[in-house]
Amino acid sequence: MKSIFRQVALIGKYHAAVPPALAASSRAALEDIANFLAQAGCEVVVERDTAASTGLNGLPVADVAGLGAQCDLGLVVGGDGTMLGIGRQLAQYGVPLIGINQGRLGFITDIALDAYRTVLPPMLAGEYEEDLRSLMHARVLRDEQCVFDALAMNDVVVNRGATSGMVELRVEVDGHFVANQRADGLIMASPTGSTAYSLSAGGPLLHPGIAGWVLVPIAPHTLSNRPIVLPDAAEITIELVAGRDASANFDMQSLASLLHGDRVTVRRSQHKVRFLHPKGWTYFDTLRKKLHWNEGQ
Template sequence: MKSIFRQVGLIGKYHAAVPAGVAAASRAALEDIAHFLSGQGCEVAVERETASSFGLVGHAVLDLQALGAACDLVVVVGGDGTMLGVGRQLAHHGVPLVGINQGRLGFITDIPLDGYATVLPPMLAGQYAEDFRTLMHARVVRDGHCVFDALAMNDVVVNRGATSGMVELRVEVDGHFVANQRADGLIVASPTGSTAYALSAGGPMLHPGNPGWVMVPIAPHTLSNRPLVLPDHVEIAIELVSGRDASANFDMQSLASLLHGDRITVRRSQHRVRFLHPRGWTWFDTLRKKLHWNEGA
């Protein structure tokens, strides 16, 4: 089968400090995947930091944005955190992403590393399932001015300080007052992020086809404060009323320290992340496998 994707980008996980043996195994895996893609008729370009970190040679090297602009497909080798970062940064290019799982869970990097040589050829030939994921556009507004701006694929989280008590948050949806909530924090999650921190805090799992957000309080003072499912066309505003050392996290990657009166606004981004999965893939298969359903007696 001949690949319909001519220019394919390759990105590996390189940020975390790992033992030398693990790094060597990662380098060998990336070299094997690059060689495999070339054998499928693809012109391979390696992301610059990946090439530098692992000493990969023999292929074109491009920085991340140039890779997104030039490639027909990007293959990401790593875990969900790696894919989240790549997805946020390349969404505006519209380039499809394929994830080969070298992490632990693999909710969005769903091709096993030891099975890519079997799974990828039909996908490269056009036999794949397409999956679009919405992004959240979040801003921190202080005294009428935006002091922080970020995209998130999983969630936006307002947290209390590590050694302080609860925070009090004023919550509005499309300018309508919802409630003042006292809690350890508040999570606003996309369907993609509904199986991450929001799930551990008691929120529901949202099918990625649902155009909605889930808003989940973290350890609320009032137990009747329950998760809310909202349409994703609304704007959610969270104002820090009281609490020390509070912060806002965006996919747990970027961090903004908050002052009293700061407002965190969350709305749907104009960009979406485009994933490709093996033909026949379903979200339910992922849940069953990753959450170990149907196991045991």
Template sequence: MKSIFRQVGLFGKYQTTAAPALAASTRAALEDIAEFLSSQGCEVVVERDTAANAGLTGYPTADVVAIGTQCDLGLVVGGDGTMLGIGRQLARHGVPLIGINQGRLGFITDIRLDQFRTVLPPMLAGEYDEDHRSLMHANVVRDGQAVFDALAMNDVVVNRGATSGMLELNLEVDGHFVANQRADGLIVASPTGSSAYALSAGGPLLHPALPGYVLVPIAPHTLSNRPIVLPDAVEITIELVSGRDASANFDMQSLASLMHGDRITVRRSQHKVRFLHPKGWTYFDTLRKKLHWNEGAPLTP
């Protein structure tokens, strides 16, 4: 089968502090995948930092923006964190992404590393299911000026400091006051992020096709303060009233320190991330595998 994708951008997990054995394993995996893509008729372009930190040579390199403008497909080798970072950057370019899991969970990098040789050929030939994931556009407003701006695919989290007490937060939706909350923090999660930190904090799972957000308090002072699901057409505003060492985290990959009176706004981004999955993939397959559903002993009469 001939690939319908002419140029493929290859991204990897490239922490420079990784143990030598892990770094060697990453380099070997990237080399194998790059060679395989070339054998399928694809021109491989390796993301510049991936190539430098993995020691991968023999292929043209480019930064993420250049890959977004020139490549037909992005192939991400790593865990969900790697995919989150690349997905946010490539969403504005509309480049579809395939994830090969070299991490722990793999909710959004769903092809096992040992299966790529059998799973990729039909996908490269056009036999795949496409899945669009919404992004959140968030910013921190201080004294009427935006001092921080970020995209998030999973969640926006307002958190207390490691050694400080509870935060006091005012919550608004579309400019309407909702509640004053005292808690360790508050999570605004997309359907994609509903299976991440929000789930650990007691939130519900949202199917990725749902146009909504879930607001999940972290260790609330009032036990009646429960998670709530909202439509993603609204604008959510969280104001920090009191509390020390508070911060706002965006996909746990970028962070803004907060001051009293800061307002964190979250709204739907105009961009979406395009994921490609093997033909026949469903979200429920992922839940069964990653959450280990149906693994208990069968019931006996």
């Protein structure tokens, strides 16, 4: 079965210092997948940091901008963190992504590594479900000047320092005052991120088809401060009123230190991440499998 995708970007796990055993394992998996894609008629281009980290040689290499310009599919081999990182970067190019899970949970890298030879062929031939996920565009404003700008697929989190007490945060929605909250922090999560940190802090699950964000306090001082679902067309502003060593995290992969008076603004990005899943896939399949719900009959 031949692929309808001509050029495929191959992206794997990469870190600043990858243990030799992990690098060898990742390289072997990537080489196997690259050969499989070539047999399906695809030209494989390896993401630059993936090639450098794993030592994968003998294939064309490109940075993210190059992948976005020339590839019509991205194949991500790793965990959800790998997918979050590349998803944010490739969203502006509209490149769809397929995730092969080499991590632990795999909410958004949903094809098992040992099953890809069976699952991928019909997807490469055009038989798949497309799943669009919204991105959050966050900025940190200090004295009305933007000092940090980032995209997030899962969540934007404002929290206290590791050794300090609670923070006090002023929350506004579209310029309207909501409340001052004293807590360990505040999570603003997308539907994709509703199964991550937000869930562990007591937030609800949001179906990806819901055009909303969920605002979840972390260990609030006032127990009536509960999670609230907001429209994703709104702009949410979180101002640091009090607290030491506070920071803002974006998908837990980038971080900005905050000063009193700093304002974190979050709005919906104009870009969306495109996920491709096997034909017949539904969001509920993922929830049953990853959250170990009783499947019943």
